[in-house]
Amino acid sequence: MTKTYLDLSQLGMRFPTPKGEFVALKGVNLQVKKGEFISLIGHSGCGKSTVLNLVAGLLMPTDGGVIVDGKEVDGPGPERAVVFQNHSLLPWLTVYQNVELAVKQVNKGKSKAEIREQVEHYLNLIQMQHAASKKPDEISGGMKQRVGIARALALQPKVLLMDEPFGALDALTRAHLQDALMQIQAELNNTVIMITHDVDEAVLLSDRIVMMSNGPAATIGQILPIELARPRNRVDLADDANYQHCRQEVLRFLYEKHSHGQVKSNQSNNGAAVMLAKQA
Ligand SMILES: Nc1ncnc2c1ncn2[C@@H]1O[C@H](COP(=O)(O)OP(=O)(O)O)[C@@H](O)[C@H]1O
Ligand SMILES: [Mg+2]
Structure with missing residues (x-):
């Protein structure tokens, strides 16, 4: 039995x-x-x-707490890297320099050669060596997102936190990045929490899918273990009965047990705004 790494x-x-207190989570x-x-x-x-x-x-809970590797979370830390949907690269730095910044953060005192080797390793992982000297505004959205992921991985985080990391990408780029992420995670064994709206993405990538009920006072409604062998192949899975079953379970949860009802217009992006504000 492996012990708990992350405990909410x-x-x-x-x-x-x-208008008074709003209970978002309970x-x-x-x-x-x-x-x-x-x-x-x-x-x-x-x-x-x-x-x-x-x-x-980035937020402090009003109730309960989060423990990562035996230590209570009391602020941001290098063992937890966050990937945002809108790839927050530094626009005045090249792809190489954006990744280098992260590498230097966790390799203080290392030689220039060692730093370079590390940066190249992460650029390799996301297949971006060819664009190392480009600035963010010279590369596509998918490429920026890849660099964002590389930068997060370069921090060698115990925990990788991703908020709809592929949400804004076209289907092909998305598939490519999902495959890259599966490979990287298999190699580095990071603990990952990823938010997604995409049921197929959730089933393809996850060991468990955590389904949340609607707020206010939202909580975990159901947890679905995904017992599909790895490495996973999207084409083979398409007609796998277990895959289909998992997919249906998630769809059932979302559209039968917890159908949406009305949404207040300001609901969806507040959290992201808070994260970005605090990160800036
Ligand atoms: N800083 C905040 N102040 C007040 N309400 C907030 C704040 N951040 C989020 N909320 C509310 O908490 C709920 C959950 O938001 P969020 O976590 O962003 O949802 P999701 O990411 O699932 O779309 C929403 O109703 C949102 O309006
Ligand atoms: Mg959100």
């Missing part, structure tokens, strides 16, 4: 608002093992980004 216990978040309990890949899925505004924020330490 009785996690709750109440936001102060002009009683969220989740234990994640080292190397596990977890997807968080749920309707817009249910609190997925808030959960990720709390694990990242």
Whole structure:
């Protein structure tokens, strides 16, 4: 038995608002093992980004807490890297320099040659060596997202937190990055929590899919283990009965048990705005 790496216990978040307290999350309990890949899925505004924020330490919970590798989260830390949907690369630095910044952060005191070797390793991993000297505005959205992922991986995080990392990408780029992520995660054994709206993406990538109920006072409604052998191949899985079954379970949860109802217009992006504001 591997021990729990990431422990969310009785996690709750109440936001102060002009109309009084808003209970976004209540009683969220989740234990994640080292190397596990977890997807968080749920309707817009249910609190997925808030959960990720709390694990990242960008938000402090009003109830309960998060423990990473035996230590309570009390702020952001290098053992937890976050990948945002809108790839926050530094525009005045090249691809190489963006990755180098992260490498230097965890390799203080190493020689120039060692730093270079590391940067090249991560560029290789995302197949971006050819564009190392380009600036972010000279490369495509998918490439930027890849660099964002490389930069996060270069921090050698115990925990990789991703908020809809592929949400804004076209289907082909998305598939390519999903495959790259599966390979990288198999190699590095990071513990991953990824928010997604894409049911196929969740089933393909995850060891477990955590499905959240709608807010207010959102919580975990169901956890679905995905027992599909790895490495996984999207083409083979397309007519795999177990894959289809998992897919249906998630769809059933989302559209039968917890159908959406009405959404308040400001709901979906608040959490992301908070994260970006705090990161800037
Ligand atoms: N800073 C905040 N102040 C008040 N309400 C917030 C704040 N951040 C998020 N919320 C609310 O908490 C709920 C969950 O938001 P969020 O975690 O962004 O949802 P999701 O990522 O699932 O779309 C939403 O109703 C949202 O409006
Ligand atoms: Mg969100």
